[in-house]
Amino acid sequence: MKYTALLSSRPFRWCGDHLRGLALASLIANIGIIVTGAAVRLTASGLGCPTWPRCTDESYTTTPEMGINGAIEFGNRLLTFVLIAIAVACFLGALARRRRSLIRLSVAVALGIPGQGVIGGITVLTNLNPWVVGLHFILSIVLVAGAYALWRRVDAGDGEPILLVPAPIRHLAWINMAVSFAVIVAGVVVTGSGPHSGDHGAKRNGLDPDRLSQVHADLVFLLVGLTVALWFALRAVGAPAEAVRAAAVLFWVEMAQGVIGFVQYFTHLPVLLVGLHMLGSGLVWTATLAVLWSLRTRPPVPEPASPLPQPTPATTPAPVP
Incomplete structure (x- = not known):
């Protein structure tokens, strides 16, 4: 109580x-x-x-x-x-x-x-x-x-999830999310090799930033390719409009993030662009999650059915003395 x-x-x-x-x-x-x-x-x-x-x-x-x-x-x-x-x-x-x-x-x-x-x-x-x-x-x-x-x-x-697209499309979306996470991890490692350490005396991870940047870029190309494939696949199977729209948003967010990434690399990592790129990583990740969530829905749990009322037994009137 x-x-x-x-x-x-x-x-x-x-x-x-x-x-x-x-x-x-x-x-x-x-x-x-x-x-x-x-x-x-x-x-x-x-x-x-x-x-x-x-x-x-x-x-x-x-x-x-x-x-x-x-x-x-x-x-x-x-x-x-x-x-x-x-x-x-x-x-x-x-x-x-x-x-x-x-x-x-x-x-x-x-x-x-x-x-x-x-x-x-x-x-x-x-x-x-x-x-x-x-x-x-x-x-x-x-x-x-x-x-x-x-x-x-x-x-x-x-309630139990209702799947809105065929299994291969869902598998492609999960692969897309895994590659998106890999892009973020690669970006973290690249950052650990670069000049913005947080303090002038802080150590770096000692890895080659140019090679790491190439690996990061290769993963980005893979991610964009998977996103385009997912976008077209959702349209081909007649997926709900929310799912198609989520894939389109993810693609354009990736494009904006990619432009920022390339510009910051070739302009030697200016502070403002690096900050925007960090924001972009969070937005790409969120847009990736949005695609995955759009591929299924969950209905409310149905209320338990109330038992049918039992008929009352007929009573035989007592005999009149």
Whole structure:
């Protein structure tokens, strides 16, 4: 009784009523922290706060003496608390909706955020080791996937999924997603070999950036080819308009990201273009997920049928004495 009353309280009801908006805020915030993390690295502010979890040995906050680099790094750390607040609100909303699928997804996203903070701390304590920095970014990509799944499941049911396209098309979409993830991983490794290390004294991974950039570009060509094949295949089998549109959006997002990538490479990695490319990676990943989610739907769980009323036995009137 107390549990039911708690779920009916005003904060829970508000979160439940606005869960879709909260899930979208979580998705945007997790993409946004990719961009702010890029700003930390591109402004050489990675060690603006030289230790962790405190900003300095004496204080959890930055000081004016630490300058703009300290402010940028400390500001990025503060965004973690924004993510936590949104994640908690999503969890309360999922509880209010009383749907296990939403509760599991909200918990997964919420647990990933402290993990991201810990990896960020290890990044600082290891003086911006490029492999740890890369792991920090990969976890952000995973959190984007979790936040996107939560956003899509709010309006979907919990019934068995209804597949909207033939199995070969679904397999092609999964391969497309795997290659998209591989492109992101390759980009992370390229970044670890390049000049934007987050601090002037930070080490690089020691790999050849030109060769890595070629591998990254080859994977991009493969991804674009798969996306075009998926787009035409969806049109050929008469897939729902949402799926065809999602594939088209993915293609054009990839085109924009590819243009930024090539221009930044041939202009020797200007800071602004690298930041846009980081944003683009989050958008390509989100568009990839959108295609996959458009290939099936989930209906609501049907209500259990109520038992038919049993006929009342006829009663024989008592004999009149």
